[in-house]
Amino acid sequence: MKICFTAKGTTLDAQTEERFGRAPYFILVESETGSFEAIQNPFADGGGGVGPKAAQVLIANHVRALVSGQVGGNAREVLAAAGIVMYTYRDGGTVRDAFDQFSKKTLEQSA
Amino acid sequence: MKLAIASGKGGTGKSMVAANLAYTLAWTGQVTLVDCDVEEPNLHLFFPAPASAREITMPVPVIDEIVCQHCGKCGEFCQYGALTVLPDRILFFSELCHSCGGCMLVCPNDAIHEEPKRIGMLSVSNPQPGLKLISGTLDTGSPHAVPVIREAKKQAEKDPLVIIDTAPGTSCPVVEALDGCDACVLVTESTPFGLHDLQLAVDVAARLGVPAGVVINRSDGKDDETLRFCTDNDLDILITIPFSRDIAAIQNRGDLLCRVRPEWQKDFYSLFLKCRALAGVER
Numbered sequence: 232m233k234i235c236f237t238a239k240g241t242t243l244d245a246q247t248e249e250r251f252g253r254a255p256y257f258i259l260v261e262s263e264t265g266s267f268e269a270i271q272n273p274f275a276d277g278g279g280g281v282g283p284k285a286a287q288v289l290i291a292n293h294v295r296a297l298v299s300g301q302v303g304g305n306a307r308e309v310l311a312a313a314g315i316v317m318y319t320y321r322d323g324g325t326v327r328d329a330f331d332q333f334s335k336k337t338l339e340q341s342a
Numbered sequence: 343m344k345l346a347i348a349s350g351k352g353g354t355g356k357s358m359v360a361a362n363l364a365y366t367l368a369w370t371g372q373v374t375l376v377d378c379d380v381e382e383p384n385l386h387l388f389f390p391a392p393a394s395a396r397e398i399t400m401p402v403p404v405i406d407e408i409v410c411q412h413c414g415k416c417g418e419f420c421q422y423g424a425l426t427v428l429p430d431r432i433l434f435f436s437e438l439c440h441s442c443g444g445c446m447l448v449c450p451n452d453a454i455h456e457e458p459k460r461i462g463m464l465s466v467s468n469p470q471p472g473l474k475l476i477s478g479t480l481d482t483g484s485p486h487a488v489p490v491i492r493e494a495k496k497q498a499e500k501d502p503l504v505i506i507d508t509a510p511g512t513s514c515p516v517v518e519a520l521d522g523c524d525a526c527v528l529v530t531e532s533t534p535f536g537l538h539d540l541q542l543a544v545d546v547a548a549r550l551g552v553p554a555g556v557v558i559n560r561s562d563g564k565d566d567e568t569l570r571f572c573t574d575n576d577l578d579i580l581i582t583i584p585f586s587r588d589i590a591a592i593q594n595r596g597d598l599l600c601r602v603r604p605e606w607q608k609d610f611y612s613l614f615l616k617c618r619a620l621a622g623v624e625r
């Protein structure tokens with residue numbers, strides 16, 4: 232399944248980003264194969280309502296789980312309605328670190 | 343004439359100046375005082391009187407889920423993130439909606455119509471002969487100050503002399519209140535904070551093309567920096583109100599300086615005359 236990590240850069244070695252709606256990049260990792268793609272978040276510098284808009288990007292890309300530091304109320308509502316499971320990662324490591332923790336099932340589900 | 347009372351900094355005495363100016367001018371003709379500080383309107387405290395009130399609403403989309411095909415066009419169109427279309431339903435966040443009506447226009451199935459949603463209250467009173475007070479009050483939790491301000495100003499649209507008390511700061515609510523005014527009074531105090539925020543307010547007024555003058559309130563006589571800034575920027579000092587225990591005491595019990603000390607009325611009338619000159623209008 233496809234998992235989204237919020238990140239400051241475009242690779243697995245990029246630092247994770249705590250914010251969801253204003254994360255510069257979404258790294259989409261295929262959990263079975265470890266292959267990934269980076270998507271630039273078009274709403275990172277948006278004026279308002281960025282949470283639900285960013286959530287729509289995840290829905291359009293068939294993401295099943297999100298790993299991020301903090302997800303706002305509106306985004307949370309959209310993601311929950313779309314059946315995307317949210318996990319909290321706030322250790323400030325790389326996407327690879329967060330993915331390792333996700334694989335070991337040590338991340339806490341946030342909703 | 344439409345005259346706005348603004349400031350960058352909060353607590354400089356906008357409402358005090360607006361209330362005393364309106365009180366003074368009401369003896370000479372019809373004046374409408376509009377409280378556009380809709381997040382914390384308080385001019386009615388200076389002018390207690392029975393008021394008539396009505397709701398202020400804004401149109402928001404309502405989706406007919408039977409007709410809706412979940413095509414996603416409205417969600418793509420909405421720049422505010424107010425609509426999210428899922429395969430089986432639509433999520434609507436009314437606090438993100440700006441009532442642009444675009445979702446309705448782009449819907450190919452006519453599945454969207456608008457219904458009013460309450461965002462605040464508008465009250466109107468006549469606290470003394472010659473004076474009409476209009477107050478806009480934003481509902482707690484609503485982020486839509488601008489449409490409430492627009493509605494309050496609209497209520498005074500046909501009135502000959504309108505004094506608009508704005509919110510502090512320089513963001514959307516202030517811009518909406520200042521927009522279309524013939525002149526504005528920027529109330530400041532002689533502190534580094536007052537001067538800093540005055541500079542911001544001057545910039546906003548200039549960008550909106552509203553001629554501005556300055557009132558220095560609570561002056562301790564050491565206004566050199568403010569005076570220099572005003573000279574450099576070609577801003578007239580309209581009146582200076584001194585730092586005084588007597589004035590503070592009157593204000594603190596919710597009274598009006600010009601009611602308790604009528605000799606101040608000539609200062610506020612001269613403020614009005616200078617504003618009229620700034621605006622270049624008759625009244």
